[in-house]
Amino acid sequence: xDIKIPKLSIGEITAELPIIQxxxxxxxxxxxxxxxxxxxxGIGVIGGADIGMLEPDFGKNFKKANERALRNEIRxxxxxxxxxxxxxxxMALTDINELIEVCVEEKVDAVFLGAGLxxxxxxxxxxxxxxKTIVIVSSGRAVKVIFRHWERHHGRIPDAVVLEGPLAGGHxxxxxxxxxxxxxxLENLLPEVIEQVKVFEDKYGVKIPVIAAGGIYTGHDIYKxxxxxxxxxxxxxxxVATHECDTSEEFKQQYINAKKEDITIIKSPVGMPGRAIRxxxxxxxxxxxxxPFSCPWQCIKTCDxxxxxxxxxxxxxxxxxxxxxxxxxxxxxxxxxINKIVSVHELMEELKTDYIKAAExxxxxx
Ligand SMILES: Cc1cc2nc3c(=O)[nH]c(=O)nc-3n(C[C@H](O)[C@H](O)[C@H](O)COP(=O)(O)O)c2cc1C
Numbered sequence: 001x002d003i004k005i006p007k008l009s010i011g012e013i014t015a016e017l018p019i020i021q022x023x024x025x026x027x028x029x030x031x032x033x034x035x036x037x038x039x040x041x042g043i044g045v046i047g048g049a050d051i052g053m054l055e056p057d058f059g060k061n062f063k064k065a066n067e068r069a070l071r072n073e074i075r076x077x078x079x080x081x082x083x084x085x086x087x088x089x090x091m092a093l094t095d096i097n098e099l100i101e102v103c104v105e106e107k108v109d110a111v112f113l114g115a116g117l118x119x120x121x122x123x124x125x126x127x128x129x130x131x132k133t134i135v136i137v138s139s140g141r142a143v144k145v146i147f148r149h150w151e152r153h154h155g156r157i158p159d160a161v162v163l164e165g166p167l168a169g170g171h172x173x174x175x176x177x178x179x180x181x182x183x184x185x186l187e188n189l190l191p192e193v194i195e196q197v198k199v200f201e202d203k204y205g206v207k208i209p210v211i212a213a214g215g216i217y218t219g220h221d222i223y224k225x226x227x228x229x230x231x232x233x234x235x236x237x238x239x240v241a242t243h244e245c246d247t248s249e250e251f252k253q254q255y256i257n258a259k260k261e262d263i264t265i266i267k268s269p270v271g272m273p274g275r276a277i278r279x280x281x282x283x284x285x286x287x288x289x290x291x292p293f294s295c296p297w298q299c300i301k302t303c304d305x306x307x308x309x310x311x312x313x314x315x316x317x318x319x320x321x322x323x324x325x326x327x328x329x330x331x332x333x334x335x336x337x338i339n340k341i342v343s344v345h346e347l348m349e350e351l352k353t354d355y356i357k358a359a360e361x362x363x364x365x366x
Contacts, residue, residue, distance in 0.1 A: 003359045005352060008043070008232040010132050010160045010209055013109055015084050016041030018226065019351065020162070020211060022236030023088020023112055024170070024330075025049035026316035030246035031076035033239060036344035038083025045086040045112060046073050048099050050299055053317045062297050063095045067102050074106040084109045086134070090171075091116030092270060092300050104128050112136060112162065115171055115272070116302075119149045132159035134211075138166075138173035138184075140192035147200050157200050160209040162234050163193045167215025169237050169332035171272045172265075179265060179273065186214050187228070194229045217334045219354025223362070237332035242344045250322030252341055254279075254329045260336040266328075269308035270300050277329045285309050291326070 008018040021037040023029055025047030034044030051073065052058050052065030070087065077085045087103045089096055092115045100122050103111050107130040113121065114136030125133055135146050135158045147157050165186030166172060166179045178184045190212055197208050212225040213234035222233050239245060241255050254277050264278040266285070276282065284291075288309075295305040299313050318327030342350075 003356050003363075005355055006226060006231075008209060008211075009207070010110065010134070013084055013132065015043050015232075017348065017352070018232030019043070019222070019348070020086070020213075020232060020234040021045055021239045022168075022213060022234045023047040023086070024236055024240070025051070025088065025090070026053060026313065027051070027320035028240065028245065028247045028251070029088075029236075031073045031080060033242065033245045033344070034073075034085060035077045035080035035083070036242070036244040037239065037348075038077070038081040038085055040344055040348040041083065042348065043084045043086055043110070044077065044081070045088050045110075046070070046077065046108075048087045048089045048103075049093055050313050050317070053313070053320075059296070062299065063098060066095055067098055070099055070102050071106060074103070074108055078106075086110035086112055088112040088114065090114060090300070091118055092302050094297070094299055094301055097122050100125050104131050107131065110134050110159070114162070114164070114173070115270070117142060117146055117149075118158070119146060120153065126154045126156065134158065134160040134162060136162045136164055136173075136213075137193065138164055139189060140196035142173075143193055143196040144199075147196075157204060157206075157208070160211060160231075161193065161197055162211045162213055163189055163230075164234070165189060165212070165214030167275075167333035168213055169275050169335070170330040171268060171270060171274045174273065176265065176267075176273050186212055186225075190225065190228055190230060215333050217337060219351040219356070220358040222351060223355050223358035227362070237335050238338070238347060239344070240331070241338045241341050242347055243341055244344050247320050248322035250324060251319055251329055254319075254324065255331060255335050255338045256340065258331065258335045258338070263331065263333060263335060269303050269305070269310065269312045271302040271304070274330060275333060277331050277335065279324055279328050281315065281324065281326065282328050291315075 019042040023045035037044035052069040055065035110132040209231035212230040291310040315327040
């Protein structure tokens with residue numbers, strides 16, 4: 001049987017594999033991981049939020065430090081690979097517009113916008129011929145709201161949609177009570193998002209790829225969501241457990257050690273729930289203990305830094321550096337299944353083999 005894994009086309013750009021490595025901010029997905037994924041035929045995505053935290057002037061010049069670090073990482077990723085490179089940015093960032101400008105200037109292939117509805121975005125991105133805009137949503141309703149806003153205010157629609165379901169790692173676009181409600185599973189949300197996107201595809205006569213994300217772990221999972229009508233998948237947790245991932249060895253070790261019962265939902269200072277690995281730091285937060293901090297800039301619009309029990313930016317920076325007494329790791333719901341670190345090449349080969357096996361089994365079973 002000659003089974004082919006479909007490519008993923010977003011407008012005129014085409015990835016050989018329908019696999020996007022989800023952006024992971026605060027230093028987890030940088031040029032090393034991103035270029036390795038792009039070289040393998042997937043789409044590598046730099047996590048752009050607080051990317052400048054290791055720059056020497058981050059403490060007093062955070063916007064400039066972020067812009068500089070983002071520019072450097074994009075350039076380095078492009079030097080290391082000819083593949084497709086994107087940047088993930090949170091709408092809730094106070095420097096979102098400046099960081100989008102860097103992406104447009106550096107001609108990244110795609111900007112992924114999440115954590116808040118990507119309604120108003122800079123004109124340069126709307127008009128860019130080089131940079132696609134991909135919006136991250138958690139419902140069909142969000143597609144309708146965003147696309148209608150874009151039609152009215154920007155005279156065009158976004159280029160692709162990532163549907164991030166409740167099993168994803170990091171901040172989640174759901175209410176706490178929705179996270180365990182079957183109605184909001186990725187499997188149940190995907191058809192409504194595809195249907196909503198189709199309204200706009202028909203209207204404009206263009207293909208708008210829908211990418212499924214959250215808890216996707218094997219090639220079998222990829223096959224399942226593509227069979228359901230997704231054009232590709234976005235995966236993040238599995239890419240953390242690779243040699244190329246830009247985070248510390250201690251961070252990766254947290255992934256290997258995590259058991260199912262260690263995975264928890266936190267109430268992030270950002271104002272959204274987030275999935276993370278429970279540790280002593282988070283247990284102290286749960287008990288109501290605060291880590292005092294000063295906030296010279298407020299990096300997240302929605303962060304109530306005066307009442308927040310800790311600084312999320314600092315906690316995630318500490319985790320990136322491996323200092324887990326002062327931080328914690330975000331992770332997807334399937335992190336407990338990880339038991340070793342592999343290369344991005346090995347991971348991609350495993351996913352491809354498993355995809356083909358799932359497709360063959362499906363054909364055999366009719
Ligand atoms: C450590 C970590 C950091 C993340 N950071 C971001 C981020 O900065 N922006 C974002 O939109 N999504 C972020 N995510 C979500 C991923 O991009 C991805 O969509 C999601 O985790 C997919 O689910 P999976 O991890 O089960 O594959 C993060 C996920 C993880 C595990």
